[in-house]
Amino acid sequence: MMNQNEKRMILTSVQKPGRYAGGEYGQIIKDKASVKARFAFCFPDTYEIGMSNLGIRILYHCLNQHENIWCERVYDPWVDMQEVMRAHHLPLTAMESGDPIRDFDFVGFTLQYEMSYTNVLNMLDLGGIPLRAADRGENHPLVIGGGPCAYNPEPVADFFDLFNIGEGEEMLPAIVELYIRMKQDGSYTRAAFLHEAARSIPGVYVPSLFTVTYHPDGTVKAYTPVYDDIPPVVTKQIIKDLDTAPFPSQVVMPYIETVQDRITVEVGRGCIRGCRFCQAGMTYRPVREKTPDVINCQARAVFDTSGYEELSLSSLSISDYTRIDELTDKLLSWTDPHMVNLSLPSLRADSFTKELMDKVASIRASSITFAPEAGTQRLRDVINKNLYEEDLMRAVNVAYDAGKNQVKLYFMQGHPTETDEDLAAIPELAHRVVSEFYKNPNRPRSRQPQVTISVSPFIPKPFTAFQWEPQDSLEEMLRKQAYVGSCVRDRKVKYNHHDARTCRIEAVLARGDRRLSAVLEECCRRGFRFDAWSEYFDYDKWMEVFSATGIDPSFYANRAYGLDEVLPWDVIDCGVTKSFLKRERARAYEGTTTPNCREQCSGCGANRLGGVRTCCPKKA
Amino acid sequence: MLSEKGLMSRISKFDRPLLDQPVTYRVVFCKRGNLQYFSHLDLQRTWQRVLVRASIPMWYTQGFNPHSKIIFGIPLPVGVEGLGEMVDLRVDREISAEEMKQQLNAELTEEMTVSEVYIPTAPFSDIVWGQYELTLHSPALTEEAVTAVRGLFSAGAPPIVMTKRTKSGDKQVDILPMIRSLSAELAGDGTMAIHAVLAAGNAGSLNPEYLVTAMRERLGLLSDQSDPENCWYTILRTGFLTEDGQAFR
Structure with a gap:
């Protein structure tokens, strides 16, 4: 750890030194001599983004609850700081102790989005840790990965010693405890630990314990475990009862402004809807809810220890929470007198009511966001959005009645079966949302309506009904983006779109196999970092790396994967079965919708994982 | 799970008697060590939250968008530590200077502790x-x-x-x-x-x-x-x- 004087000289030479200072109220400091395992929890992006992540808040708490474990936070230094660190030979350190991460027992990475993979490697490199697991020795930290992208860990498999598949509250401390036990009884070696973890802790995936073979056409032939006492398929772990799951009442309070600087409490996990492109909707199943009293107590406890002025309820679809009215009443009874704003993200248009609007009316924002995802009813049925135009029009009228004049609408382009007619319908729908404003007698008369349409290219994701579908070629994505723009005929409609090139790389990494580790390693060697940031993403450089490593990106992004093909993520069981996804894919091509979980069980298979469920009619 | 702090018998600001007139206190605090890297704007946002979690009975402006009155002394540049930084707070319920100091210090780290709270006689413009x-x-x-x-x-x-x-x-x-x-x-x-x-x-x-x-x-x-x-x-x-x-x- 560098001394305070040196630290001052370093920090005053970079922008936003508050990112690196540490010393936050609420951080956990332990005596490093008296703990038995040290865990560096790395978020592969900036401090401002990482500090906003609820998952880290929870797991930081879970690990630190154990007397023998000290978990610290690590964020990716911004480009200017990285230059200073490399110039002065300063290694990547953890916030709490300032100790280099290479001296920790575990270095954990949360994999939140594919475009952060280059940051993962860059952070290992800054930390002085060999990139490949195979190159690490007994004295190097064990590098562990988890989070939403770990459901297809293969593109980064070579860099990780092990993965935590599923919800980490129980599994992650269990992994560290096994390590402590084996260190204490003298049975620890790196290899023995990895074998024992894979054998005895459900949800642990050790990539080096599986051999992958390929067909001549490049598709996967088989995953074969090296030992016969480890599960050949790793099953996602879930928290059975969310009400009793550990939840931190003390948040580490950032001094600098972060992206989501507020109280965040989950109301549940999973989504009843089953949109066919949505990965989170499948991988978080089975749907489990917390009870209103628990949510209320947790929110109040965080308020008391934080002083935050905003409370956000987190869920994949907040208005689907079965006891939303009861919950909001309970919360408002103390948030109102304490002048805390209640915010409800992820509102679905069809369950958005005046009653709900009245409760969140205290929010100053004049805009409201809905996600129809497709312009025509036909295509919305294909993707199983289960949303009708009447629902949307009713919802925007509720918003207009309440004085709002700005509506944001999220769409995707490139869904299977999409035609130009479906694309032209996106701006047309936006035009009708504008007209609806003028038809509404209660509209805010002093203001003009403003409808923003954001269109992002479809990215096929593992464990979705569309996991086999090809992404449009880059040329086709760009053509479609221009075409949608040409169909906008009203200045009150604003059109945004995501960067198609980034989405193409994301598709490659999302559906990639182990051979992509060579690509990422080369990216790291060439100094790639912050690829999720448009100012640092360079598509041409990615193409150069693909050609240098002999990997064809189209094989992963633009190929229709075979229905009977072994998929790179078949080594993971996320609850939802492949046969269900195949059924859903067939229904998509028929244009048939599937009822939501509350109406009728569609037999997705996630209930095999157990859990206290609230909305599944068939509680088998 | 409720935090221990949440269950502590700290007096809720709503249980304190209202004053006839709001009173302004001056709070003297340090900003040391790691906190020298945070800007004045960061400090202002931090104090808003410290005051809430310390349950200080702040007086709020009456209006469409009520906010508390917090006036800082002379901003401290980033990279400079401070021993006697000052902020004036206006409260509308009974609270003694000593109580305020204790409640604030319970919500602060040692790099930012309150050394003194008193009723000021001179404005920061002096x-x-x-x-x-x-x-x-x-x-x-x-x-x-x-x-x-x-x-x-x-x-x-x-x-x-x-x-x-x-x-x-x-x-x-x-x-x-x-x-x-x-x-x-x-x-x-x-x-x-x-x-x-x-x-x-x-x-x-x-x-x-x-x-x-x-x-x-x-x-x-x-x-x-x-x-x-x-x-x-x-x-x-x-x-x-x-x-x-x-x-x-």
Whole structure:
């Protein structure tokens, strides 16, 4: 750890030194001599983004609850700081102790989005840790990965010693405890630990314990475990009862402004809807809810220890929470007198009511966001959005009645079966949302309506009904983006779109196999970092790396994967079965919708994982 | 799970009797160590939250968008530590100065603790000077360097014209009139201690960094910026003075 004087000289030479200072109220400091395992929890992006992540808040708490474990936070230094660190030979350190991460027992990475993979490697490199697991020795930290992208860990498999598949509250401390036990009884070696973890802790995936073979056409032939006492398929772990799951009442309070600087409490996990492109909707199943009293107590406890002025309820679809009215009443009874704003993200248009609007009316924002995802009813049925135009029009009228004049609408382009007619319908729908404003007698008369349409290219994701579908070629994505723009005929409609090139790389990494580790390693060697940031993403450089490593990106992004093909993520069981996804894919091509979980069980298979469920009619 | 703190028998602000008139308290606190890297804006946001979690009965403006009245003294530049920073708070319910100090300190880290709470008699606009202590370290710092520093900043010395960044663009400013007094001495091997009283108020402010820049540019001191381990400096603000040099309270 560098001394305070040196630290001052370093920090005053970079922008936003508050990112690196540490010393936050609420951080956990332990005596490093008296703990038995040290865990560096790395978020592969900036401090401002990482500090906003609820998952880290929870797991930081879970690990630190154990007397023998000290978990610290690590964020990716911004480009200017990285230059200073490399110039002065300063290694990547953890916030709490300032100790280099290479001296920790575990270095954990949360994999939140594919475009952060280059940051993962860059952070290992800054930390002085060999990139490949195979190159690490007994004295190097064990590098562990988890989070939403770990459901297809293969593109980064070579860099990780092990993965935590599923919800980490129980599994992650269990992994560290096994390590402590084996260190204490003298049975620890790196290899023995990895074998024992894979054998005895459900949800642990050790990539080096599986051999992958390929067909001549490049598709996967088989995953074969090296030992016969480890599960050949790793099953996602879930928290059975969310009400009793550990939840931190003390948040580490950032001094600098972060992206989501507020109280965040989950109301549940999973989504009843089953949109066919949505990965989170499948991988978080089975749907489990917390009870209103628990949510209320947790929110109040965080308020008391934080002083935050905003409370956000987190869920994949907040208005689907079965006891939303009861919950909001309970919360408002103390948030109102304490002048805390209640915010409800992820509102679905069809369950958005005046009653709900009245409760969140205290929010100053004049805009409201809905996600129809497709312009025509036909295509919305294909993707199983289960949303009708009447629902949307009713919802925007509720918003207009309440004085709002700005509506944001999220769409995707490139869904299977999409035609130009479906694309032209996106701006047309936006035009009708504008007209609806003028038809509404209660509209805010002093203001003009403003409808923003954001269109992002479809990215096929593992464990979705569309996991086999090809992404449009880059040329086709760009053509479609221009075409949608040409169909906008009203200045009150604003059109945004995501960067198609980034989405193409994301598709490659999302559906990639182990051979992509060579690509990422080369990216790291060439100094790639912050690829999720448009100012640092360079598509041409990615193409150069693909050609240098002999990997064809189209094989992963633009190929229709075979229905009977072994998929790179078949080594993971996320609850939802492949046969269900195949059924859903067939229904998509028929244009048939599937009822939501509350109406009728569609037999997705996630209930095999157990859990206290609230909305599944068939509680088998 | 409720936190222990949440269950603590701290008095809710709503249980305190309302005052006939809101009362303003002055809170004196330090901003040290890691907290020197946070800006004034960060400090303001932090205090809003500290006051809420400490359950201080803040008076709120009446209006469409009610907010509490928090007025800070003289902003502390990033990279400067402070011992006696000040903020004025207006409360509308009964709370003693001692209670306020205790409740605040329970919600702060040791790098930002409250040393004193009192009812102020002078407004922040009476502050004209800030007292600073600079500690410089470099193997090249000798008695000769100390003499050179004294000469550079002495009252009759030639003007020290420097480029000052302002909102309306760069300006050429002589910093010498903004130095009320400055003393320098050697404090051990290669370490120089400087006490300076510099303009800090509404009429004008001199960031103590300019002193270091002047010593670098004109005397070649601390020029080896490639070796932060052996070539460093720290700045501490210890207090404030009124126009005639009296300690401000």
